[in-house]
Amino acid sequence: MANPRSLFFVSLLFLFINSGVSAVVTYNVADLGAKPDGQTDSTKAFLSAWSEACASANPSVIYVPAGRFLLRNVAFSGPCKNTAITVRIAGTLVAPTDYRVIGNAGNWLLFEHVNGVTISGGILDGQGTGLWNCKASGNSCPSGATTLGFSNSNNIIVSGVSSLNSQMFHIVINGCNNVKMQGVRVSASGRSPNTDGIHVQKSSGVTILDSKIATGDDCVSIGPGTTNLWIENIACGPGHGISIGSLGKDQQEEGVQNVTVRTATFTGTQNGVRIKSWGRPSTGFAKNILFQHAVMIDVQNPIVIDQNYCPGEKDCPGQVSGVRISDVTYQDIHGTSATEVAVKFDCSSKYPCSNITLDDVKLSYKNQAAEASCSHAGGTAEGTVQPTSCL
Numbered sequence: 001m002a003n004p005r006s007l008f009f010v011s012l013l014f015l016f017i018n019s020g021v022s023a024v025v026t027y028n029v030a031d032l033g034a035k036p037d038g039q040t041d042s043t044k045a046f047l048s049a050w051s052e053a054c055a056s057a058n059p060s061v062i063y064v065p066a067g068r069f070l071l072r073n074v075a076f077s078g079p080c081k082n083t084a085i086t087v088r089i090a091g092t093l094v095a096p097t098d099y100r101v102i103g104n105a106g107n108w109l110l111f112e113h114v115n116g117v118t119i120s121g122g123i124l125d126g127q128g129t130g131l132w133n134c135k136a137s138g139n140s141c142p143s144g145a146t147t148l149g150f151s152n153s154n155n156i157i158v159s160g161v162s163s164l165n166s167q168m169f170h171i172v173i174n175g176c177n178n179v180k181m182q183g184v185r186v187s188a189s190g191r192s193p194n195t196d197g198i199h200v201q202k203s204s205g206v207t208i209l210d211s212k213i214a215t216g217d218d219c220v221s222i223g224p225g226t227t228n229l230w231i232e233n234i235a236c237g238p239g240h241g242i243s244i245g246s247l248g249k250d251q252q253e254e255g256v257q258n259v260t261v262r263t264a265t266f267t268g269t270q271n272g273v274r275i276k277s278w279g280r281p282s283t284g285f286a287k288n289i290l291f292q293h294a295v296m297i298d299v300q301n302p303i304v305i306d307q308n309y310c311p312g313e314k315d316c317p318g319q320v321s322g323v324r325i326s327d328v329t330y331q332d333i334h335g336t337s338a339t340e341v342a343v344k345f346d347c348s349s350k351y352p353c354s355n356i357t358l359d360d361v362k363l364s365y366k367n368q369a370a371e372a373s374c375s376h377a378g379g380t381a382e383g384t385v386q387p388t389s390c391l
């Protein structure tokens with residue numbers, strides 16, 4: 001076989017002549033020692049591809065061919081000279097079978113302090129079942145790793161990526177600006193613990209489109225400090241729905257603002273669209289939220305605001321939520337509830353929810369009208385609203 005470096009320069013020259021603009025450089029991890037056998041640790045090869053791409057000023061592709069590539073927890077760190085790195089995955093990245101290897105690492109695959117990174121295609125197999133079983137057994141277990149994390153990064157695209165059986169959260173966007181996710185697939189057991197599909201926090205300008213999420217916790221969870229989030233065309237289930245929160249865990253907390261969830265189908269989920277806050281003091285808030293065009297199929301709590309979240313009744317009993325919730329619109333939400341109460345607004349007695357709008361909402365329970373329940377919630381109902389609004 002020709003020496004990879006000479007091949008590399010030939011392909012570089014070829015691309016350069018053909019494009020006439022800037023040459024795209026491709027780093028194939030297999031040329032750098034990665035093995036598609038699912039057993040050989042390929043972490044080093046991926047890291048060398050990353051450091052070459054990161055140091056280059058040319059648009060670069062890190063190419064992962066077909067096959068299964070075993071990776072330990074790895075951080076792809078910037079800042080980079082490069083602002084156009086595409087990781088193109090034809091095959092599967094596999095986490096170690098022994099969950100302890102990455103279980104305390106926080107993240108399995110982490111991108112941090114990068115600008116202009118695209119992840120395209122591929123399957124990320126977190127091999128989480130061992131850890132879920134450990135947690136179910138009641139033994140002490142590592143908390144588990146997020147499969148794919150982006151931290152303090154800008155201009156990120158995640159397209160056509162499948163995440164399978166993450167130990168903990170599947171994808172986490174933290175401290176980022178301008179992130180576009182499209183055609184993402186998340187798949188894990190409906191009984192897997194804390195395996196949220198996509199979690200966004202402290203980030204602005206995140207878009208999640210055309211994605212299908214089946215997991216054991218929230219399909220999408222939205223944490224403090226999220227602004228200008230757009231979610232459209234999502235299939236969720238099994239899972240806990242699309243959730244803003246939990247908010248108000250901390251006393252000093254950034255708010256959530258300008259979130260749109262449009263065209264979503266929830267099938268057999270615990271919740272549909274939810275806003276949830278701890279029942280304790282906080283500076284947090286959620287405002288300018290639009291839930292539009294949702295179909296609920298046998299969902300336990302299709303529309304819910306819960307401001308009395310207090311797991312284990314620890315650190316909050318007797319306290320009320322400081323989180324202020326306002327300007328929330330539910331528009332064109334139809335389908336079936338798996339419980340009698342299809343609409344539930346359980347707001348803070350100190351800071352009642354304000355300006356909640358129900359517009360064209362029709363939810364039934366066992367072919368009858370369902371019920372709505374309100375506590376400290378104000379707003380208006382427009383169009384057909386069933387169950388009858390309690391605002």
Ligand SMILES: *[C@@H]1O[C@H](CO)[C@@H](O)[C@H](O)[C@H]1NC(C)=O
Nearest residue numbers: 205227228229230258259260
């Ligand atoms: C709200 O967020 C969307 C993106 O989701 C953005 O296009 C729009 O400009 C934002 N609105 C405001 C008032 O910032």
Ligand SMILES: *[C@@H]1O[C@H](CO)[C@@H](O)[C@H](O)[C@H]1NC(C)=O
Nearest residue numbers: 288289326327328329355357
């Ligand atoms: C109520 O909420 C809607 C939608 O977010 C907003 O356009 C409107 O200005 C709000 N009204 C008041 C009185 O705050």
